[in-house]
Amino acid sequence: MPAESVLLRFMEGEGTADLDAYLRAGGYAAARHALTALTPEGVIDIVDQSGLRGKGGAGFPTARKWKFIPRGAPLKYVVVNGDEAEPCTFKDHMLLERAPHLLVEGIIIAAYAVGARKAYVYVRREGYLARERLRQAVAAAHARGFLGRKIFGTEMDLDVVVHSGAGAYIAGEETALLESLEGRRAMPRQRPPFPAVFGLYGRPTVVNNVETLSHLPAVIRLGAEAYRALGPPALFSVSGHVRTPGVYELPLGTPMRQVIAAAGGLRAGRRFKAAFPGGSSSAILTAEHLDVPMDYEPLRAAGSMLGSASLIVMDDTTCIVRVVARAVAFYKEESCGKCTPCREGTYWLSQIFDRILTGRGRAEDLELLAHISRGMSNGACFCLLGESVPPSLEASLRHFRHEYEYHIRTGRCDVEEALAAAVVPGA
Amino acid sequence: MPPLPDEARDEIRRLPDHYEQRRSALLPALFVAQREIGWLPPEALQEVADLLDLPLSDVTAVASFYRFFFLEPPGRHLILLCTNLACLLNGAEGLRRHLEERLGIRPGQTTPDGAFTFRESECLAACHLAPMLMVDRERFGPLTPRAVDELLERYRAR
Ligand SMILES: Cc1cc2nc3c(=O)[nH]c(=O)nc-3n(C[C@H](O)[C@H](O)[C@H](O)COP(=O)(O)O)c2cc1C
Ligand code: SF4
Ligand code: FES
Numbered sequence: 001m002p003a004e005s006v007l008l009r010f011m012e013g014e015g016t017a018d019l020d021a022y023l024r025a026g027g028y029a030a031a032r033h034a035l036t037a038l039t040p041e042g043v044i045d046i047v048d049q050s051g052l053r054g055k056g057g058a059g060f061p062t063a064r065k066w067k068f069i070p071r072g073a074p075l076k077y078v079v080v081n082g083d084e085a086e087p088c089t090f091k092d093h094m095l096l097e098r099a100p101h102l103l104v105e106g107i108i109i110a111a112y113a114v115g116a117r118k119a120y121v122y123v124r125r126e127g128y129l130a131r132e133r134l135r136q137a138v139a140a141a142h143a144r145g146f147l148g149r150k151i152f153g154t155e156m157d158l159d160v161v162v163h164s165g166a167g168a169y170i171a172g173e174e175t176a177l178l179e180s181l182e183g184r185r186a187m188p189r190q191r192p193p194f195p196a197v198f199g200l201y202g203r204p205t206v207v208n209n210v211e212t213l214s215h216l217p218a219v220i221r222l223g224a225e226a227y228r229a230l231g232p233p234a235l236f237s238v239s240g241h242v243r244t245p246g247v248y249e250l251p252l253g254t255p256m257r258q259v260i261a262a263a264g265g266l267r268a269g270r271r272f273k274a275a276f277p278g279g280s281s282s283a284i285l286t287a288e289h290l291d292v293p294m295d296y297e298p299l300r301a302a303g304s305m306l307g308s309a310s311l312i313v314m315d316d317t318t319c320i321v322r323v324v325a326r327a328v329a330f331y332k333e334e335s336c337g338k339c340t341p342c343r344e345g346t347y348w349l350s351q352i353f354d355r356i357l358t359g360r361g362r363a364e365d366l367e368l369l370a371h372i373s374r375g376m377s378n379g380a381c382f383c384l385l386g387e388s389v390p391p392s393l394e395a396s397l398r399h400f401r402h403e404y405e406y407h408i409r410t411g412r413c414d415v416e417e418a419l420a421a422a423v424v425p426g427a
Numbered sequence: 428m429p430p431l432p433d434e435a436r437d438e439i440r441r442l443p444d445h446y447e448q449r450r451s452a453l454l455p456a457l458f459v460a461q462r463e464i465g466w467l468p469p470e471a472l473q474e475v476a477d478l479l480d481l482p483l484s485d486v487t488a489v490a491s492f493y494r495f496f497f498l499e500p501p502g503r504h505l506i507l508l509c510t511n512l513a514c515l516l517n518g519a520e521g522l523r524r525h526l527e528e529r530l531g532i533r534p535g536q537t538t539p540d541g542a543f544t545f546r547e548s549e550c551l552a553a554c555h556l557a558p559m560l561m562v563d564r565e566r567f568g569p570l571t572p573r574a575v576d577e578l579l580e581r582y583r584a585r
Contacts, residue, residue: 087513183454184485241517246555333549
């Protein structure tokens with residue numbers, strides 16, 4: 001455990017789901033300090049200077065988002081996004097299960113900063129353990145006077161309600177989440193107006209990711225400068241072909257190679273082939289990018305993005321066509337159907353991948369894939385779900401075109417064949 | 428169809444207290460009804476609509492949108508096999524074939540004895556366990572075909 005870790009140390013070993021364990025680790029001191037010694041504007045300033053950016057995927061500066069909340073509004077809400085359904089992102093569930101009080105404390109700080117008295121935490125249906133631990137944490141915090149009426153003896157009231165999703169990836173998109181929380185189908189709303197102005201029940205609403213808010217206790221405890229000097233820190237979900245897949249806390253900007261090393265490196269005898277640096281919506285990178293710093297701007301310059309900081313590692317046993325086909329199948333399954341480019345585009349892409357992978361590919365299919373992909377780009381889709389498809393598809397067509405062509409020409413997979421040949425030498 | 432027991436009806440009536448608008452209680456209310464009956468027959472949708480004073484069409488529209496509302500009776504246990512990227516890269520396709528063979532059904536179906544409903548799932552936010560699956564509320568992984576067989580045996584008995 002890195003001595004300076006700000007989140008991981010609450011998650012390791014037994015974790016700190018137990019309130020006394022969390023208090024022994026210094027828990028709730030930051031929230032108490034914020035409410036008793038700082039003004040809301042003071043809190044926002046510290047968060048601003050800390051460099052904290054949204055961990056849900058978009059990376060929007062957290063304090064800047066809070067500043068959009070109108071001061072005088074009588075009712076405001078904090079809504080926490082715990083949908084975490086972006087493929088291969090699992091840090092939020094890890095936080096909720098092992099250190100739920102970090103989020104509860106973060107909610108108190110955020111609610112104080114923006115003047116909200118009620119918070120909702122939306123957790124995807126399958127997060128049973130996460131919800132149970134969070135509910136227990138909320139109840140325990142309430143019993144100690146950290147939530148409820150006049151918390152920490154101040155004039156502030158705050159209630160936290162844990163709300164279950166019902167199975168829909170699109171509910172992670174913030175306006176679709178609000179629709180779902182209001183008891184409707186999870187379909188994105190037109191933006192603007194943004195939730196900060198017109199959110200839950202039309203009230204000013206801050207929507208933040210679980211990890212984003214879980215950083216707040218450290219931001220307040222350390223102060224902006226010391227926090228920022230840690231990277232600033234971030235949780236990376238590392239999965240795929242690494243020896244010890246898991247959630248790792250590392251400074252933003254850690255080179256991809258070192259993030260892979262933190263997860264135990266590749267398996268014996270395997271070579272790196274490619275990776276998604278930020279979940280399946282981020283463009284696939286290849287070995288030439290192994291030294292790219294895992295941070296917003298460098299990844300954008302490399303043609304990809306940090307997204308939810310979910311590094312999916314693929315070694316030389318991977319058929320890229322199959323991987324991209326699976327990613328496309330995900331977006332087809334999860335398309336809410338509201339707009340045509342996404343609904344139809346993902347459907348047709350899936351059809352084409354299906355025929356390529358079953359040996360019925362046609363010579364013109366690669367041009368067709370590229371054409372459909374273009375039709376889903378540059379704002380063609382109503383929300384970012386549809387726009388998540390083209391980056392990886394286009395990157396794979398660029399870097400691994402020969403794999404597609406081999407599938408189409410022979411009906412077979414060159415990666416599988418090479419593997420089989422290696423297993424039975426001379427066969 | 429057994430109507431909802433009184434306690435469940437009271438529970439649903441209290442749900443709107445947590446929200447500024449009553450309608451927010453719809454998803455939680457449907458889960459209460461489903462917990463009692465095992466699925467959501469038309470009578471249950473009507474009852475939820477009555478209890479929350481919402482049009483039945485709104486209730487049906489919501490119940491049919493999300494994948495964890497069952498509009499047909501599922502098996503006693505729900506198997507969600509994750510086949511998204513981290514699990515795919517670690518052998519989920521082999522597990523899918525293994526499960527199909529052992530259960531004698533395809534994803535989306537229920538075994539004839541009513542023990543299991545089997546679904547392929549998107550990422551379940553537990554990629555450190557890849558390849559993994561969930562049975563009801565529990566996660567299992569990293570899995571081997573053998574471990575899958577043991578799970579099936581254990582749950583079939585319940
Ligand atoms: C299709 C789609 C799915 C999303 N899923 C999630 C999610 O599961 N969790 C999350 O925190 N943000 C998700 N987001 C981003 C949210 O819309 C929003 O930007 C985020 O919750 C804001 O919180 P943050 O600023 O703290 O990151 C998703 C966005 C899109 C377009
Ligand atoms: S892009 Fe896809 S998910 Fe987003 S609104 Fe359009 S159909 Fe729905
Ligand atoms: S890909 Fe299977 S749990 Fe994430």
